[in-house]
Amino acid sequence: MLYDCAVIGGGPAGLNASLILGRGRQQVILFDDDTPRNAVTQESHNFISRDGVHPAEFKKASYEDLNKYPTISVQRNHVVDIVPTASYFQIQTEKGQQYEAQRIILTTGLKDILPEIEGMHQFYGTSLFGCPYCDGWELKDLPLVYIAAYPHAFNSIKMVSNWSKDIVVCTNGKETISPQEKAILSQKNIQVIEDEILRLQGEGGQLKSIQFKNGNELHRQAGFISYKLQQAAPFAGRLDLESNGMGGIKIDPYGRTSRKGVYAAGDNAGGLPQQIVAAAEGSKAAISVLSDHVAETF
Ligand SMILES: Cc1cc2nc3c(=O)[nH]c(=O)nc-3n(C[C@H](O)[C@H](O)[C@H](O)COP(=O)(O)OP(=O)(O)OC[C@H]3O[C@@H](n4cnc5c(N)ncnc54)[C@H](O)[C@@H]3O)c2cc1C
Structure with missing residues (x-):
């Protein structure tokens, strides 16, 4: 099956992107290996209506939202490679499975180097x-x-x-x-x-x-x-994406990267490191995917 969009990374950016895409009648597949930056924290703050929740609780509620939509598939799986072809992207997982999608949103986040x-x-x-x-x-x-x-x-x-x-x-x-x-x-x-x-x-x-x-x-x-940060996944290099000069993926104001069909959102694209900002950036990237799809198919 050729998915309309694959979202790589199930943090707030990828979860919100998937919600908008699924509700936008896109066949979307979300990959998540469940190793977010904030895994060590007990309480997450500053997200209105979610202040003080454990990150696992936030994720559970988010997946309950996504499960309502038959257009959204979830793979709790680590993506090891993304290979561009002339008309789509091949996504390879650690378990050896292969998936195809027309567009990709990278929401893989960052890792802290303590x-x-x-x-x-x-x-x-x-x-x-x-x-x-x-x-x-x-x-x-x-x-x-x-x-x-x-x-x-x-x-x-x-x-x-x-x-x-x-x-x-x-x-x-x-x-x-x-x-x-x-x-x-x-x-x-x-x-x-x-x-x-x-x-x-x-x-x-x-x-x-x-x-x-x-x-x-x-x-x-x-x-x-004080700590250092690095990209949690190597796909920016693999897909030859332009950098923003500060270790993040360069995006336009709506999440489009330098490569057609590839979008990015959240911490990995240099967003202010707050969950609510990552979720909002995920929304923007998803809306770009939808508007680019409609521009091509209308
Ligand atoms: C200790 C700590 C405490 C924090 N506390 C707060 C807080 O209280 N409030 C707040 O607003 N922000 C907080 N933050 C910041 C917040 O966690 C991040 O800004 C936010 O999670 C970024 O969201 P994201 O979706 O971009 O990335 P992430 O939340 O990091 O999600 C990325 C996801 O991608 C997945 N992934 C990565 N690579 C792959 C791959 N190859 N295959 C499949 N999946 C992959 C990861 O498992 C992860 O689930 C905290 C951060 C830390 C480190």
Whole structure:
């Protein structure tokens, strides 16, 4: 069967794109291997009517919506390759199946590359977070650490100070904060510790202290980190798509990429990393697919 559109990635971008396409009478197939960026988090915030839900609960409710439409098929499957032919795309899965679709929407998201510090994975998503807009409210007025192990953390530290004034910055032995930035932070009573971290200590996902290689210990209840991001899937390279120059897929305002028939939406196309934004970007890409289909077939 030749599907009208294949959506690769079942996060908020891909789920909303699939809903619009299915309701738009497109035969759509959604592939999802269920390893989203926010899998570590217990509560997701800032999506009106869904504030505080567990990501798995969000996904369950979304699939209930999609299941109402016979035009939408779902494959809980990892896509390993997308091969363009003259008139359609072949999608190959890890299980060795092959599917064909006329158009593709890439909604595969990003992956976080966390600083390599012992204990980091024990606390990331429960008491250490990346995004103050998402989790700042729960940490308000607490004694926080900001682990600035990667550069360009200064603006994020400034933002965190909106939720708590009690912040200590740890650079883990790296020169990630410039002397000018240090001077500004010092004026705001934000201490910068540049010693190397030995490990993060705590219990049940709850951070208690940061232990340094020089034997010092800093007591903190929670905090934020700077981290790196990379594309979760290699399809932008495989399909030779133009980049936006910041690691994302370049798209026009309606989700069209540089290659005809390929659209992208959500985190992987450089969208503001919020679920509601990803869902909206997914809608835009789906509406472009529909309008391009009608333009060709009317
Ligand atoms: C710890 C953490 C907490 C967060 N908290 C919040 C919050 O409170 N509020 C908020 O609005 N945002 C939050 N975010 C950001 C939010 O999760 C993302 O912005 C949003 O999920 C992006 O949606 P997306 O659809 O673009 O990608 P994703 O949600 O990452 O979905 C991509 C999907 O594609 C699938 N996939 C990838 N590759 C393949 C493949 N090859 N084959 C098949 N499937 C594939 C993945 O399994 C995944 O399901 C948080 C992020 C993190 C890391």
